[in-house]
Amino acid sequence: MSRPFLLGVLGGMGPLATVDFMHKLLRATPATHDQQQIPHVVWNVPQIADRQRALAGEGPSPLPQLLYGIQQLNRLGVSHIVIACNTAHHWYEALKQESDAPILHIAxxxxxxxxxxxxxxxxxxxxxxxxxxxxxxxxxxxxxxxxxxxxxxxxxxxxxxxxxxxxxxxxxxxxxxxxxxxxxxxxxxxxxxxxxxxxxxxxxxxxxxxxxxxxxxAEALAQQCATLWLSRRNDRIN
Amino acid sequence: MSRPFLLGVLGGMGPLATVDFMHKLLRATPATHDQQQIPHVVWNVPQIADRQRALAGEGPSPLPQLLYGIQQLNRLGVSHIVIACNTAHHWYEALKQESDAPILHIAxxxxxxxxxxxxxxxxxxxxxxxxxxxxxxxxxxxxxxxxxxxxxxxxxxxxxxxxxxxxxxxxxxxxxxxxxxxxxxxxxxxxxxxxxxxxxxxxxxxxxxxxxxxxxxAEALAQQCATLWLSRRNDRIN
Missing domain, CATH: 3.40.50.1860 (Rossmann fold)
Structure with a gap:
């Protein structure tokens, strides 16, 4: 039995890019009223160790905070997760292992x-x-x-x-x-x-x-989310 | 003992207005890097009964879905909640009673x-x-x-x-x-x-x-959130 559709967005990297991704989600979804838009919950918490510095060996790993965000989204019963940051996909496999909901890959x-x-x-x-x-x-x-x-x-x-x-x-x-x-x-x-x-x-x-x-x-990822949502739009969220 | 600062945004009414509110949150916060921005989680689930119609006696009440959103934000341990919709403040008292986190009033x-x-x-x-x-x-x-x-x-x-x-x-x-x-x-x-x-x-x-x-x-509410966050920016989120 599949969960009702609810997209979880792991954001904060950066917070403005996350807002831009949400715009793309809404633009990708044909809708004549609010209720047809994609239901989503966004963890836009930017207190995460810098990804570029971590990968350059110049700072701590962001993995603990990324895992925490994934856990929080799962607590809400999301059906799918996306990560609104390319670089953070470096930790994709580790995050995927800890997530009940499938994580779509931006590439x-x-x-x-x-x-x-x-x-x-x-x-x-x-x-x-x-x-x-x-x-x-x-x-x-x-x-x-x-x-x-x-x-x-x-x-x-x-x-x-x-x-x-x-x-x-x-x-x-x-x-x-x-x-x-x-x-x-x-x-x-x-x-x-x-x-x-x-x-x-x-x-x-x-x-x-x-x-x-x-x-x-980011637009391609938003489009993939919209396509998934359109195929399940008749489900109820709660 | 106060919770770490984490803003919960009850959105979805409509979803684009919620994204606009997030923009306002980021603009209201002076920040030179991601980590200084306001940590927030956004329930942007627009599958809510139409507020205008409900208040005109022409449709069902959105209260159950509003309460569900407030409950979900509380499950994540938010320290404050805002509702990114003026009309939904009609149910402010009922939502406030069910929320552990204080709900700021837009007016x-x-x-x-x-x-x-x-x-x-x-x-x-x-x-x-x-x-x-x-x-x-x-x-x-x-x-x-x-x-x-x-x-x-x-x-x-x-x-x-x-x-x-x-x-x-x-x-x-x-x-x-x-x-x-x-x-x-x-x-x-x-x-x-x-x-x-x-x-x-x-x-x-x-x-x-x-x-x-x-x-x-909405801008005034974002400004109030930013002021609260700036006074607690040294707290840790997790």
Whole structure:
């Protein structure tokens, strides 16, 4: 017997990117009134050890706080969980083992959403996400090559761009991340994969033209959630 | 001994207004990195009986679903609860009795946020909120007169404007609610009180000039939450 549909969102990484993900959930769901929208509960608690620093060996692991969030969502009887942060998928297997509810993987959702396979994509992501290789492996399996930011680009544009979003400076975040996007396009990427949830927030804030050529994993994940919900919309939540 | 700070948001009424409220929470909190932002958990489950219809005697009461949401937030050990919907405050006393965590009242937060007392305010709100009189009573206590929409305006502009937002038509919602705002200004309101969480969403979507002369109860409530959080930011969440 399946549980009534209730989506749990593990957020807080960052909190603004989580709000952006919720917007995407609502936009992905055709609805003429409130009651048709996707029922969800959001753990938007940003008191989590910094993921990028942990993976660089410069800070404590966020795993205890991630596990706590997953446990709290499970206590509410969620039927599915998503993690509104690409980098946090580093701990996906550990979280999955502790969760009664299945956890959807953002890279699986991204690949599912791709219609025409590009020859080359540019991955805009944290060093931790790049090192993990989830996106590269999945793209390779469909014959798509992944171009990665250089170490220099990450230091100059990607990292300060992300932290600008985290302190609310979307303008600066947008400008820095646009430079990162342009560099990947100039090296031959047909599409850009915005594989860090801060990135689409920043590019949208400055109406960056690179948004139009982008594959947005957060949007793909929202779309997957909406599809699941639409197939079960007649269930009752309580 | 007080609980660690964790804000519970009873949302879903509507789900987009709840996302807008979360934006306001983040904007109200000065933060240079994720970890300084307000920790919150959001019950954004819109499968709740329609509040306006219930209060008009045309549909079932939303109280069971509201109580369920309050119970679920309490199960997570929230320290405070807010309800991101003015009309749902009709059931405030019943919800308060069932909640371990204190529930902040949106009209109290609004009055606290007022700096210079206007002589006359225009209340843009559902019939249920207007009938309850929370805002009028509190404004009367500080010597401010409340101007209300007429029955005809509510039918022509307010109600269809709100339901346009709920079906995602922010443009139409913004236009209709701007007509409502203009009518109240023309009758002498110095400030407009946007006492329905759909209203600021719609006016912002069309960059309505009436936003600049408005008192936004959702923003006032977010500000109250941020002030509480700032006074306890050194506590740990888990």
């Amino acid at each position: 699986d959702a991204t690949l599912e959403a791709i219609e025409d396979k590009p020859k080359k994509v540019g991955l805009i992501a944290t060093q931790g996400t790049l090192d993990a290789g989830w996106f590269q492996q999945r793209f390779a399996a469909i014959g798509t090559e992944s171009l990665l930011p250089t170490q220099d680009e990450i230091t100059r544009w990607f990292v300060p761009g992300c932290y600008a979003v985290k302190r609310g400076d979307l303008q600066q975040g947008g400008e820095l991340l646009t430079l990162q996007a342009r560099a990947l396009r100039e090296r031959g990427a047909e599409k850009l994969v915005l594989a860090c949830t801060e990135v689409p927030v920043a590019l949208a804030a400055i109406s960056s033209p690179y948004l139009n050529e982008a594959i947005d994993p | 109290d937060a609004t009055l606290e946020a007022i700096e210079d007392k206007p002589k006359k305010v225009g209340l843009i709100a559902t019939q249920g909120t207007l009938d309850a009189g929370w805002f009028q009573q509190r404004f009367a206590a500080i010597g401010t007169e409340s101007l209300l929409p007429t029955q005809d305006e509510i039918t022509r502009w307010f109600v269809p404007g709100c339901y346009a937002v709920k079906r995602g038509d922010l443009q139409q919602g913004g236009e209709l609610l701007t007509l409502q705002a203009r009518a109240l200004r023309e009758r002498g309101a110095e400030k407009l009180v946007l006492a329905c969480t759909e209203v600021p969403v719609a006016l912002a979507a069309i960059s309505s000039p009436y936003l600049n002369e408005a008192i936004d109860p």
